[in-house]
Amino acid sequence: MKETDPSAEAGKGRVPLWLDPEDLRWLADHCCCPANASDADKDRCGRLRFRASAALHKHGQPR
Template sequence: MQLNLTEDEALVLFELLSRFSEDSILGIADQAEQRVLWNLQAILEQVLLELFQENYQQQLATARDRLRDDAGLTNADQEQQKGRLALWLEPNQIRFLANEWRKIPPNAPETVRKKWGEVAFRSMAALHQAGIEYEPETPQSGEAYQVDQ
């Protein structure tokens, strides 16, 4: 399969993916990143015949199984060995945690951004594993936390 992107789309998409590779956090830092993802989705909608087949969900599950790293699965025993505890929260509480990291300003200390990113990632993973849809909230203007320098 071949996908055609403009140079601007490729550059913005590369930056988004590079941040994700470094942080394991998929977050939109600029509206242009949202636009490039929408454009990419539109391109894929034009070329993926599977989208319109009755067994789409099964084909998607099979494709995920083929692409998934075995080590990427959450294993309760492995988590316990790492010293992690189970935390039972309601889905709306988990959504709250997943959204809070977006309010951290860019000038916040890296340790703060990294810790919130880890909490957000685990929150989103918990929702995904439970089969619960998650729509990220975009902070309103002035809603970001203030960081004293």
């Protein structure tokens, strides 16, 4: 697994976000997209859920 490079992430315009493990678990397991959500919204939801799950995994937290 490649470590996150904070300066590279900042170069992409990304910002750090610190959440409690319980909040990450909730985010990883819930999709709140309505049935008529656009593909772009579904993709965004998938990326957020994946990143939440990856953050838990990276820090050895159960999902």
